Amino acid sequence: MRGEIIAIGSELVSGQSLDTNSYWLSQQLTAHGITVAFHTTLGDVLRDHLVVFRNAVARADVVVMTGGLGPTQDDLTRAALAECAGVSLVEDAESVAAIEAMFARRNRVMSERNRVQALFPAGATPLPNPVGTAPGIWMQVERATIACLPGVPHEMKLMFRDQVVPRLRQRGLVDLVTVHQKINLFGKGESEVEAQAMDLTARGRVPEVGITAHDSTISFRITATACTEAEARLLIEPTAKLIYERFGSLVVGEGTDDVPEAVAAQLAAANATLATAESCTGGVVAQMITAIPGVSRSYLGGVVSYANQAKIDLLAVPRALIESHGAVSPEVAAAMADAVRTRLGADLGLATTGVAGPSGGTPEKPVGLVYLGLSTSKGTQTRRLDIGSDQPRDIIQRRSSKAALNWVRLTLLEKR
Ligand code: AMP
Ligand code: MG
Numbered sequence: 001m002r003g004e005i006i007a008i009g010s011e012l013v014s015g016q017s018l019d020t021n022s023y024w025l026s027q028q029l030t031a032h033g034i035t036v037a038f039h040t041t042l043g044d045v046l047r048d049h050l051v052v053f054r055n056a057v058a059r060a061d062v063v064v065m066t067g068g069l070g071p072t073q074d075d076l077t078r079a080a081l082a083e084c085a086g087v088s089l090v091e092d093a094e095s096v097a098a099i100e101a102m103f104a105r106r107n108r109v110m111s112e113r114n115r116v117q118a119l120f121p122a123g124a125t126p127l128p129n130p131v132g133t134a135p136g137i138w139m140q141v142e143r144a145t146i147a148c149l150p151g152v153p154h155e156m157k158l159m160f161r162d163q164v165v166p167r168l169r170q171r172g173l174v175d176l177v178t179v180h181q182k183i184n185l186f187g188k189g190e191s192e193v194e195a196q197a198m199d200l201t202a203r204g205r206v207p208e209v210g211i212t213a214h215d216s217t218i219s220f221r222i223t224a225t226a227c228t229e230a231e232a233r234l235l236i237e238p239t240a241k242l243i244y245e246r247f248g249s250l251v252v253g254e255g256t257d258d259v260p261e262a263v264a265a266q267l268a269a270a271n272a273t274l275a276t277a278e279s280c281t282g283g284v285v286a287q288m289i290t291a292i293p294g295v296s297r298s299y300l301g302g303v304v305s306y307a308n309q310a311k312i313d314l315l316a317v318p319r320a321l322i323e324s325h326g327a328v329s330p331e332v333a334a335a336m337a338d339a340v341r342t343r344l345g346a347d348l349g350l351a352t353t354g355v356a357g358p359s360g361g362t363p364e365k366p367v368g369l370v371y372l373g374l375s376t377s378k379g380t381q382t383r384r385l386d387i388g389s390d391q392p393r394d395i396i397q398r399r400s401s402k403a404a405l406n407w408v409r410l411t412l413l414e415k416r
Contacts, residue, residue, distance in 0.1 A: 001173055003034040004060035004144075006052055008067035008077060009151055010043035021066040021156055028160060032168070033176035033225075034062050044068060049080035057084065057144040062173055064164065067151030069134040071113040077148050078137070082121035085141045089119040095126045095135050102133050127163045131155050138167060145173060178225045179232035183243050185218045185250040186259050186406050193218045196246065200239065207235050216399045217258050249413055252406070260288045263405045266412040267298035274408060275346035276302030277315055277336040279327065280354035280370060284401040300344045305336065315339035328353050330371050330382035337373030338380050348411070349375035352404050354385070356393045367391075370400040374407055383407060 007019040019041050026036045042048045056063045068077035082089050095118035103110040117134050120126055127136030132155045137148040147164045149156045168174040190213040200209040207224035220243050224235035252262045276285050286302045289295055303314050308327055311317040317335045325331040333351045341349025354370030361367035368387035385403055387396045
């Protein structure tokens with residue numbers, strides 16, 4: 001099956017906003033076994049619509065277009081489609097009622113202009129829009145089955161899933177479903193992980209397994225295609241189980257779940273609280289953990305004690321300790337972790353101190369050296385990280401912050 005995507009809106013071609021609908025729809029069509037051959041983006045100009053629509057209906061089996069279904073003068077999709085099909089526009093009574101009802105629910109009066117949204121090319125099927133006023137259009141023109149959807153991304157996505165895919169399936173245009181499962185690991189490098197997974201990532205394996213790295217997290221992406229979603233999931237299951245067994249505590253979560261999500265979930269499950277004292281990471285640990293909704297029950301707060309004097313004033317780290325060992329030392333990391341834990345009354349105190357670079361490195365304490373401290377009621381431990389003197393400052397900060405949170409995750413995992 002050949003697919004084509006058309007994105008309509010002058011804001012998209014003028015550079016005011018980015019056409020994200022085509023990108024999303026391409027992934028969806030591809031996953032459903034439709035090969036997308038063309039993307040066209042065009043402004044709100046009638047003659048351009050006609051050129052693009054005529055090309056599309058002559059060369060594609062499935063055309064999905066978004067935008068131009070609003071009530072204003074520049075919304076031309078309905079009229080252009082009718083002209084392309086050589087039919088007139090007719091009002092659909094059910095759509096008028098649905099639009100009126102949508103306005104009533106929002107305590108607003110429907111303007112006459114909105115009636116335009118209930119006009120359809122003769123022979124088309126309206127696609128009800130449960131979340132907005134613009135109904136979509138389903139229509140056959142020449143060889144092409146056409147779905148017109150609103151431009152608003154969340155309306156478009158909902159209608160594609162609920163109304164377009166079942167109709168494509170019914171017509172036999174979609175007979176495959178592709179399912180992905182992403183399993184995320186943290187704590188080892190990509191090549192190290194891959195070395196332990198050569199059998200999984202071998203070309204031609206079913207299901208297919210790919211490895212990607214993002215923000216120091218390594219992800220396995222398992223992909224299976226089958227006639228139904230359930231069958232595809234069944235194909236994926238044994239491989240997912242194998243990854244869990246083989247990589248054990250390196251697995252932090254699935255989908256978009258990364259180390260901070262895992263830590264937040266574990267703190268909540270253990271009913272434990274965390275406080276942080278950061279030097280070289282400058283608050284990145286706090287930012288990562290507070291990005292998780294609902295973490296206020298577990299994360300008490302933290303300090304960014306960047307200068308030596310701040311470590312002394314805010315955390316009572318003894319000046320002599322800093323002078324004898326240096327700010328970047330296991331001793332200072334431990335003192336910071338202890339202090340923040342006791343001052344905030346947390347179960348766990350986590351500290352970072354290191355050389356984020358690009359300057360300030362010495363042979364003994366190179367750029368990328370970071371000490372972590374973790375204090376609990378059972379005592380205080382420290383760890384040394386060598387992120388690498390060739391790494392940029394933001395990578396050193398982010399990777400060491402994630403590694404710090406990962407240590408909390410592993411500690412809570414052991415306790416269970
Ligand atoms: P329309 O359906 O043309 O009235 O578009 C409504 C709104 O949806 C526009 O103002 C855009 O913000 C958004 N939109 C339209 N087309 C796209 C697209 N292809 N990608 C992302 N957003 C879009
Ligand atoms: Mg528009």
